[in-house]
Amino acid sequence: MFSKLFKATLITFCIFVFVFANALNAKEHPSLILTKEGVEKIRDNLGKVPLFDATVEKIKAEVDKEIALGIDTPIPKDFSGGYTHYRHKQNFVIAQQAGALYQILQDEKYAIYVRDMLLQYEAMYKDLPVHPQVRSYAPGKLFWQCLNDSNWLVFMSQAYDTIYDFLSSEEREKLENNLFRPFADYISLANPAFYNRIHNHSTWGNAAVGMIGLVMDDQALIQRALYGIQDDGLAVGGVDDDGGTIKSENQKRGFLANLEEPFSPDGYYTEGPYYQRYAMYPFLIFATAMQNKLPEYGVLQHKDNVLLKGIDALLNLTDADGDFFPLNDGQKGMSYFTPSLVTAVNIGYYYGNQNPELLSIAEKQNEVLLDQTGLAVAIGVQANMAEPYTKHSVNLSDGANGDEGGVAVLRSGQEDLTAVFKYAAQGLSHGHYDKLSFSLYRKGTEVLQDYGLVRFVNVGQKGGGNYLKENASWAKSTIAHNTLSQNQEMHFGGDYKTGSQHHSDLHFYADHDEKVQVASALETNAYPGTRMHRTIAFINANDFSEPFMLDIMKVSAKKAHDYDLPFYYFGQVIQTNFDYIKPSSLSPLGDKNGYQHLYLEATGKPSADTTQFSWLHEGKFYTLSTLTAPSDEILMTRIGANDPDFNLRSEPGVMLRRNNTQDTVFVTIVEPHGSYSPVTELSLNSNSAIKSLELLHDDKAYTAVRIEDVKGKTQLFVVSNLDAEKTREHTLTIGSKNYRWEGPYAYITAP
Missing domain, CATH: 1.20.5 (Single alpha-helices involved in coiled-coils or other helix-helix interfaces)
Incomplete structure (x- = not known):
């Protein structure tokens, strides 16, 4: 007893x-991102850790400048790019930084600044109407869309946490009752179409509600953040600003669902790296806050540490200069120097077993967070613990379970040549109709491009800084990408709902051989009755000065179609081995599906079985060699037709057109070679080393391509079209020769 x-x-x-x-x-502050223990450690190390000290001084100078200017909380009226939008955005960034400085430097002027700003917002918000610029499916109050209002609350929650104990109980009560709770309710309860979905928008909304809930120890808000609004009253169907479905049957909702659904087990985010970069901030900030306040929920470790995997996936989706590959809607030039990736690298290092390779990225970023994660990174850098972040070839699956296609990144050497092969799912509302497309890079230079998006972010003169109509009519179209277009139609008819039901499938991926790396994938739904099988291979041949890319697109169809296969390059045309005719005036190539935006600059016919097109870009020569038939056409195009507001970049392409054909194979090699210096005026190795291509064999089971160089040496590449087992033994007879190999492909050089 x-x-x-x-x-x-x-x-x-x-x-x-x-x-x-x-x-x-719950009552201890700060406790979200900065913690009491972290602040003490930072204060103990001030003046001892150069990178952290430099960041403090940099941010202090920026915040002091803003304090000197005074606080301005203007009545909202502008789209992104306008003054009121900029001012409120700047306010939340500076307030968060000022709060961190208050904790670190113990200077009350920073707490007073944050307090006075928040009280100004409290006085404004309780009578603030919906934003006057009504364009969004979910308009905000401070900003034209709830997304930006959520940005504000994510940052202001951190600011409030840092000055919580500085405020009187009356001030806290006023802010919480008149500003923070109504703000959280507006972006969630009043806007369930924004809040209750799987999308980067909702991630920001979920994190915003959760962050302020954690500061105020409001369990209802925390649960709403994690699990969404259970009874939102939404009808099935609605459409958002980007044309994506807002509500579907059995819709999942909340922060944890946004961790489950868009991320694959490899950490790839289905909307693409541009939006993964954007969403990683609220993902990591709220997960870190939960780790610090309510670690028993295991949010940071959710789905087998998918957020930490996502950081590595993101870094692998950059070129040699750190720019993100512009898959789906993606602005070129966005890179890991953005503040959200400083956050990702710092949190990833601190909570991810302190990978020393992340320190080399931090060194390049030359900035850290003003919290304990940033201090840990700065200490690691000071101790010379950094190791180079080496990017290798990688295959990242797509889909919540990793079974909805993916993205393969093939890298040769130290990113001497990089191919980005996209065989992924639709990518939610930011996806493009570009199944089996690819882009090609040499170091940090685009060789064959993915256009990215049509938007001038935060440039008010261009549609208020929002997506422009050409994003749908050009950037999302199939013909805007380096992939096959059938009958001048878009994949899935350009229908979002149909595209969202399908994905391409990996046939095989192999990067174990430094000489040959291959990614191969299938698409059977983009055009009903047509099967596309594309294989991209990097070949580092002994007799070539540099690696080259082999591209095999095998098409099987139930009836004859017209096919277009474009390649969008940069630079100056140097030479062709075919004659072409340039029209006296330019006209569009078509009237819809993206073709209306392409000028036809020249038309040619093949003069040989192997057609060659050479250009010069940034001191490097490139040659595209492609297997052609006499009936094929070669079209030289330029983006920019039917573009009255000059929203599109005027960039060239070369297109192979094959009409009235049923089953066919497109075989192409893209070959970097030689160099040109405008200083020495020397042109070296300006001619291609490829003499000819030949399709030696093609049937349902195998496709074999023969490559002959200018010295008469040959290479044979064979793809097993049906059986991709790594250990399967194959035998193929071509002419009088028998070829035997193991695995899904064979690369054979002549003795």
């Missing part, structure tokens, strides 16, 4: 200790 009583008493005591400890933690 005594034993049972003792055990019961002990259990009760443990529960009391746990609840009491949590209660103390």
Whole structure:
């Protein structure tokens, strides 16, 4: 009896200790991103860690400048790019930084600045109407869309946490009742179409509600953040600003669902790296805040540490200069120097076993967070612990379970040549109709491009800084990408709902051989009745000065179609081995599906079985060699037709057109070679090393391509079209020769 009583008493005591400890933690501030313990460690190390000290001084100068200018919280009226939009955005960034400086430097001027700004917002917000620029499916109050309002609350929650104890109880009550709770309710309860979905927009909304809930120890808001609004009253169907479906049957919702659905087990985010970069900030900030305040939920570790995997996936989706590959809607030039990636690198290092390779990225970023994660990174850099972040070839799956296609990144050497092969799912509302497309890079230079998006972000003169109509009519179109277009139609008829039901499938991926790396994938739904099988291979041949890319697009169809295969390059045409005719005036190539935006600059016919097209770009020669038939056409195009506001970049392309054909194979090699210096005026190795291509064999089971160089040496590349087992043994007879190999492909050089 005594034993049972003792055990019961002990259990009760443990529960009391746990609840009491949590209660103390809930009342302790700061406790979201900065913590009490972290602040103490930072103060102990001030003046001792150069990278951290430099960041403090840099941010202090920026914040002091803003304090000197005074606080301005103007009545909202502008789209992104306008003054009021900029001012409110600047306010939340500076407030968050000022709060961190208050904790670190213990200078009350920073707390006073944040307090006075928040009280100004409190006085404004309680009577603030919906934003006057009504364009969004979910208009905000401070900004034209709830997304930006959510940005504001994510940052202001951190600012509030840092000055919480500086404020009087009356000030806190006023801010929480008149500003923070109504703000959280507006972006969630009043806008369920924005809040209750799987999308980067909702991630920001979920994180915003959760962050302010954590500061105020409001369990209802925390649960709403994690699990969404359970009964939102939304009808099935609605469409958002980008044409994506807002609500579907059995819609999942909340922060945890946004961790589950868009991320593959490899950490790839289905909207693409541009939006993954944007969403990683709220993902990581709220997950870190939950780790610090309510670690028992395991949010940061959710789905087998998918957020930490996502950081590595993001870094692998950059070129040699750190720019993100513009898959789906993606602005070129966005890179890992953006503040959200500083956050990702710092949090990833601190919570991810302190990978020393991340320190080399931090060194390049030359900035850290003003919290304990940033201090840890700065200490690691100071201790010379950094190791180079080496990017290798990688195959990243797409889909919540990793079974909805993916993206393969093939890299040769130290990113001497990089191919980005996209065989992924639709990518939600930011996806493009570009199944089996690819782009090609040499170091940090685009060789064959993915156009990216049509938007001038935060440039008010261009549609308020929002997506322009040409994003749908050009950038999302199939013909805007380096992939096959059938009958001048878009994949899935350009229908979002249809495209969202399908994905391409990996046939095989192999990067174990430094000489040959291959990615091969299938698409059977983009055009009903047509099967596309594309294989991209990097070949580092002994007799070539540099690696080259082999591209095999095998098409099987139930009836004859017209096919277009474009390649969008940069630079100056140098030479062709075919004659072409340039029209006296330019006209569009078509009237819809993206063709209306392409000028036809020249038309040619093949003069040989192997057609060659050479150009010069940034001191490097490139030659595209492609297998052609006499009936094929070669079209030289330029983007920009039917573009009255000059929203599109005027960039060239070369297109292979094959009409009235049923089954066919497109075989192409893209070959970097030589160099040209405008300083020395020397042109070296300006001619292609490829003499000819030949399709030696093609049937359902195998496709074999023969490559002959100018010295008469040959190479044979064979793809197993049906059986991709790594250990399967194959035998193929071509003419009088028997070829035997193991695995899904064979690369054979002549002795």
